[in-house]
Amino acid sequence: MWDSKQLDALAAVASQGSFEQAAEKLGLTASAVSQRIRALEEETGFPLVTRTRPCRPTVQGQKLLRYIRSLEWLERETRNELEQAGRPYIWPIATNYDSLESWLLPALAKVAETENLLPDIQADNEEHTHKWMNEGRVMAAVSTRAQALAGCEVHLLGYLEYRLMAAPSLVARYFADGVQKSSLKRAPLLVFDRKDNMQTEFLRLYFGLNAERCPTVYIPASAPFYQAARLGLGYGMIPDGQGAASLAEGKMVDLCPGKSMRQNLYWHCWPAASPRLAALNQKLVAAARSLLQQP
Structure with a gap:
């Protein structure tokens, strides 16, 4: 059984990004936090955080953080059931x-x-979004990836249909x-952010066009993106x-x-730690399927 104080130190370093800030959060010295992390690394046999600025969990550290956060969520749920306070x-x-x-x-x-x-x-x-799952920072995620993370459940929710649109002007x-x-190639192309490749794929698929050759306007928010298209600032993929x-x-x-381009959406979730969480996942999946287009 891992030492709870050592696990707390790992979680604090991962959330705060440094040994000094983790120490302040825990009310310890940076040296004490470092010693706890080192002891946990010796216990597991793996390096758990990078000694960089900011500190980041290693792959093994991320797996251990998922365990820590699952314990936190289970404890919260159990406390609620015991107190019957309707939290x-x-x-x-x-x-x-x-x-x-x-x-x-x-x-929701x-x-x-x-x-x-x-x-x-x-x-x-x-x-x-799956990276938030992989890092143990969320209990569930909407993603376009069909492949489940190890130990994770995945459910097809439905799809969004996108079309290349522009204002009449x-x-x-x-x-x-x-x-x-x-x-x-002459018209301004709207792109959500530098992670967004939907416009790129559409232009390549239907026109053999490299989107990098288009003048690009980045609008990193969904409603403003649509507003920009409505105002004639550029053309882009709209659901x-x-x-x-x-x-x-x-x-x-x-x-x-x-x-058009169809974007399948999947609900990734960790196996339910309680009947209540299982019910939440089931009801969210059912609600999403009633609202999204289905294959």
Whole structure:
């Protein structure tokens, strides 16, 4: 059995990023924290944190942190059951931005109708939310990755459909003669951030165009991204949930009718540590499936 004080030291260093700040949090000296980490490393046989600025957990350290956080979540849940105080369940989850802007909050609201919960939401690119799971920082995550992490469960939720859209004013300026490789290279391309490759894949797939040759506007938030497209600042991939009404009203134009990109979404979660957490996962998956398009 690992020493709880040593585990606390590892968690503090990982969250604070340095031995000095971890020591301040724990009310110890930096030397004492270092000694506890060193003892834990000798016990496990692996280096657990990098001695850099900031300090970061190693692969083995991340695995041990998942164990530490699972103990914390289980303790919190057990305390609540013993006290029967009806405390809300704090549910740490990670999600991509478009899900947060569209279906996730309505899904959580459905779950909250019967479950007393407080979501603790972290947002990241859809291909990177799994890292929050891998680091043990959340209990569940929305991701485009179908492959489950070791020891993790994964459930297909449904999909979002994206289309290449632009405002009529931008179409008049750049695509009056049609949407072609040459006009796409001249018009400003909207990209969410430097992790976002959806526009890149669409232009490569349908036009054989390298997106790096397009003038690019970065808009790192889902609602402002759509607003930028509506205002004619550029063209980009818009999910049907955001763009369908504007298309119908003629306020947006589908630049490539019949062509789209489907983004499957998966719910990654650690095996439930309690019946309550199992119920939360089941209800969230059911709610998401009722809100998303299904294969």
